[in-house]
Amino acid sequence: xxxxxxxxxxxxxxxxxxxxxxxxxxxxxxxxxxxxxxxxxxxxxxxxxxxxxxxxxxxxxxxxxxxxxxxxxxxxxxxxxxxxxxxxxxxxxxxxxxxxxxxxxxxxxxxxxxxxxxxxxxxxxxxxxxxxxxxxxxxxxxxxxxxxxxxxxxxxxxxxxxxxxxxxxxxxxxx
Amino acid sequence: xxxxxxxxxxxxxxxxxxxxxxxxxxxxxxxxxxxxxxxxxxxxxxxxxxxxxxxxxxxxxxxxxxxxxxxxxxxxxxxxxxxxxxxxxxxxxxxxxxxxxxxxxxxxxxxxxxxxxxxxxxxxxxxxxxxxxxxxxxxxxxxxxxxxxxxxxxx
Numbered sequence: 030x031x032x033x034x035x036x037x038x039x040x041x042x043x044x045x046x047x048x049x050x051x052x053x054x055x056x057x058x059x060x061x062x063x064x065x066x067x068x069x070x071x072x073x074x075x076x077x078x079x080x081x082x083x084x085x086x087x088x089x090x091x092x093x094x095x096x097x098x099x100x101x102x103x104x105x106x107x108x109x110x111x112x113x114x115x116x117x118x119x120x121x122x123x124x125x126x127x128x129x130x131x132x133x134x135x136x137x138x139x140x141x142x143x144x145x146x147x148x149x150x151x152x153x154x155x156x157x158x159x160x161x162x163x164x165x166x167x168x169x170x171x172x173x174x175x176x177x178x179x180x181x182x183x184x185x186x187x188x189x190x191x192x193x194x195x196x197x198x199x200x201x202x203x204x
Numbered sequence: 205x206x207x208x209x210x211x212x213x214x215x216x217x218x219x220x221x222x223x224x225x226x227x228x229x230x231x232x233x234x235x236x237x238x239x240x241x242x243x244x245x246x247x248x249x250x251x252x253x254x255x256x257x258x259x260x261x262x263x264x265x266x267x268x269x270x271x272x273x274x275x276x277x278x279x280x281x282x283x284x285x286x287x288x289x290x291x292x293x294x295x296x297x298x299x300x301x302x303x304x305x306x307x308x309x310x311x312x313x314x315x316x317x318x319x320x321x322x323x324x325x326x327x328x329x330x331x332x333x334x335x336x337x338x339x340x341x342x343x344x345x346x347x348x349x350x351x352x353x354x355x356x357x358x359x
Contacts, residue, residue: 067350076246077243088268089265100258104246104250
């Protein structure tokens with residue numbers, strides 16, 4: 030597999046980032062970063078899931094979709110920022126470890142696709158939300174966006190978890 | 205058989221060791237179930253704090269979230285058992301495991317008895333400060349459980 034960013038950049042980061050060795054070598058650094066990443070990511074995923082289940086038509090049937098989406102959005106953003114900060118710190122502490130992991134790059138790809146899916150939904154199916162906001166006759170395009178969002182974010186979590194194992198690790202290959 | 209020998213025996217369970225993908229598979233479902241559980245939990249707690257769906261009755265938000273909370277917990281419970289079995293001796297020797305399980309039991313009683321009663325009660329009868337306190341306690345308990353859970357294998 031060919032990573033998106035050249036190896037030389039990661040190699041440079043691995044050596045030159047200020048504090049990266051401190052983070053890498055500290056006794057509790059990894060445990061603290063990984064734990065806060067996993068917990069904030071779990072809450073983020075849960076709040077996205079609660080919105081998507083309503084979009085698919087199986088959850089939160091007593092609320093309208095736009096009301097649920099608008100009120101959950103700031104909280105989703107808070108937990109996205111928190112999990113991003115802790116995730117970037119993990120990457121910052123061991124750039125070369127993650128560079129060689131296929132699951133890390135698959136996770137980045139799934140995040141990009143999940144973002145594109147949300148964007149596409151807002152530019153298309155969401156425009157007619159007033160028509161289907163309160164009833165459960167949700168258009169197929171909107172339901173599809175909901176299912177795609179659940180699947181893609183679930184993949185993000187799974188690829189993230191799998192990054193911690195040693196499978197598909199190409200640390201010693203030079204691309 | 206002594207207690208620790210019994211723990212070692214659990215680790216040797218044939219099914220769990222029949223493939224290297226079994227325990228990671230359970231761990232992945234455990235993680236996704238945790239997401240569902242925390243999402244359903246935070247929906248209600250954020251409503252109690254006045255952060256989401258403020259125009260909806262608390263009881264409605266709780267009734268909508270409840271099946272997902274139960275489903276998330278069942279997923280956690282069913283995948284947690286094999287995950288525990290495969291690492292039994294390390295778990296029972298780690299104080300963080302007992303912290304997790306102790307707070308988990310308190311959390312279950314609090315969420316499914318105290319919080320459920322409070323959210324289903326007539327809204328005018330409960331002072332808002334109590335509802336906010338319930339939300340803060342609920343979030344604190346379960347975030348502690350999740351944090352301790354992740355730390356067991358790291359500390």
